[in-house]
Amino acid sequence: MKLMQLEERAKRAKAVREERDLLHEMFESDNTGITYNTEDIAGIFRIASSRKARDELNKIEKSEDVTFGRAANNQFALTPDEVHWLCGHFKIPPYSALGKRAFVMNxxxxxxxxxxxxxxxxxxxxxTKSVDHISKQMRILIIDLDPQGSATKHFLGDFRSAALFQSAITLMASESTDLDLINELSIVKDTSNKNVHIIPCTTDDGFLSEQLSEVAEEQGIEVHEMLYERVIKPVEYQYDVIILDAGPHMDNVLRASIGASDGLLTPIPPKEFDFDSTLKFFERFPDIFTSLIERGYDxxxxxxxxxxxxxxxENARSSVSRLYNARAMNELTEIFGESxxxxxxxxxxxxxxxxADNQHTIFSMAQSTYGKELGDLIPFNRAKAQATKWLNAVWRTISLAHQKFDSNGGK
Ligand SMILES: Nc1ncnc2c1ncn2[C@@H]1O[C@H](COP(=O)(O)OP(=O)(O)O)[C@@H](O)[C@H]1O
Ligand SMILES: [Mg+2]
Structure with missing residues (x-):
């Protein structure tokens, strides 16, 4: 090879990447984000029909001297902010009125x-955005603990200044015991979703995990208490739900994440290999927890x-996939029971x-943008309908557990 060849190739790679960035920016400027039509408004505020919702919105516009967003066809298309404004107008209390510390979900x-x-x-x-939940005006904090930074990329974009970010892991590894460090370092970042904040994670943090045992010892606390004590506790009344996204390594970071958790949620794919590895993970649970309990974990x-x-x-065509599906389902019920x-x-x-490729989820993507730029609306709507059912089932689990927490402890 010649160096020149590599240089030429590097140039082409750079050009292609810049082209992609440009396309991505165009997409972003086109995507005005999700909006809510009169059918959605009827669903959110339990108004009997879309027509009644439209009449109500017209009435409010006149009486309150406001103008709600409209789509190109002049139909109502309200932004999340406008929906939140309506929550105030209809005097719907936000979820935070319960005054509970955040539920920590891992x-x-x-x-x-x-x-x-x-x-x-x-x-x-x-x-924070679906019709079933937006009126709760929930405040969510994501703590990215995986140096791969998938959640960080999702909410903050393909940031170039990643190295400048402080993460929950750097905070835990820091020798300072100042409890307000989380605010002083401003490690919590806003995202494009006003109701979601994130503590990002960067590639460099992968090396800090081992140091945590030393720091914990110096400070006289256990590794499994570090995330809760140093990162979560100072902000736990500022959020309703905190979501931890740890990497797939049984290390100190994962121990700290378990120590801080109120609930664990594990995705399992039915594909043989992933399914097997996940079951092995559950076989290790007694050991993992025994060693935590030995160190004082409750x-x-x-x-x-x-x-x-x-x-x-769904409708797996290959008989192998069908077999995986059916077997996995039976076995999961056998292991985990219905509960x-x-x-x-x-x-x-x-x-x-x-x-995801466009830094959205099915819940933040405007249907019109998807239809115009990304794909067919039939599979989009099908995917969204099932995601909604799944989300509601997950929420039932979280909210039932959260109900047991003391109220107004933050006051
Ligand atoms: N239900 C799904 N349907 C289609 N793609 C999915 C689904 N769940 C995850 N993915 C894709 O699989 C890949 C891995 O998912 P990710 O959430 O990053 O996994 P993990 O965090 O467990 O490593 C991503 O590209 C993601 O978009
Ligand atoms: Mg991940």
Whole structure:
């Protein structure tokens, strides 16, 4: 080879990448984000019909001297902010009025690529943007603990200044015991979703995990207490739900994430290999927890450890996939029973992937943008309908457990 060849190739790679960035920017400027039509408004505010919702909106525009967003065809198309304004108008209390500390949910599996990050981002967007939940005006914090940074990329874009970010892991590894460090370092970042904040994670953090034992010892706390004590506790009344997205490694970071969790949610794909690895993970649970308990961890803190089926192949054409599906389902019921198995699965849908490729989830993507630029609306709507059922099943689990927390502890 000649160096020149490599240089020429590098130039072409750069040109292609810049072209892609440009396309991506065009897409972003086109995507004005999700809006709500009169049918959605009727659903959100329990108004009997779309027509009544339209009449109501017209009335409010006159009486309150406001103008709601409209689509090109002049039909109502309200932004999330406008829906929140309406919540105030209709005096719907936000979920935060319950005054509970945040519920900490950990999307966990020692197998990578099973949908931990995808499902975490979907829960965050779904609970803040879907018709069934937007009126709760929930405040969600995602703590990205995986140096791969999938959740960070999803919510903050393909950031170039990643190295400048402080993460939850750097905070835990920091020698300072100043409890307000989380605010002083401003490690919590806003995202394009006003109701979702994130503590990002960057590639460099992978090396810090081992240091955590030393720092913990110096400070006289246990590794499994570090995430809760140093990162979560100072902000736990500022959020309703905190979602942890840890990487697939049994290391100190994962221990700290378990120590901080109120609930564990594990995605399981029916595909033989992923399924097998996940079951092995559950076989290790007694050991993992025994060693935590030996160091003072209180297992009563954990409200649930549930699983859901991800990447389920609907109408699987190949007989092998059908076999995986059926067997996996039977076996999951055998292991987890009805109570620890989330009743709805997430199917394998290209729409989820396409939304993810454009830094969206099915819950944040405007239907019109998807239809214009990304793909067919029939599979999009099918994917969204099933994601909604799944989200609601997940929410039932979280909210039931959250109900048991003391109220108004933050006051
Ligand atoms: N239900 C699904 N349908 C289609 N693609 C999915 C689904 N769940 C996850 N994916 C895709 O699989 C890949 C791995 O998912 P990810 O959430 O990053 O896994 P993990 O966080 O467990 O490593 C991503 O490209 C994601 O978009
Ligand atoms: Mg991930």
């Amino acid at each position: 999307n966990i599996n020692l197998k990578g690529g099973v949908g931990k990050s995808t499902s975490g981002c979907m829960i965050a967007d779904g609970l 297992i009563e803190r954990l409200q649930f450890s549930k699983v859901f089926m991800n990447l389920w192949k 620890d198995l989330i009743s709805e699965h997430l199917p394998e849908e290209e729409a989820y992937q396409r939304c």
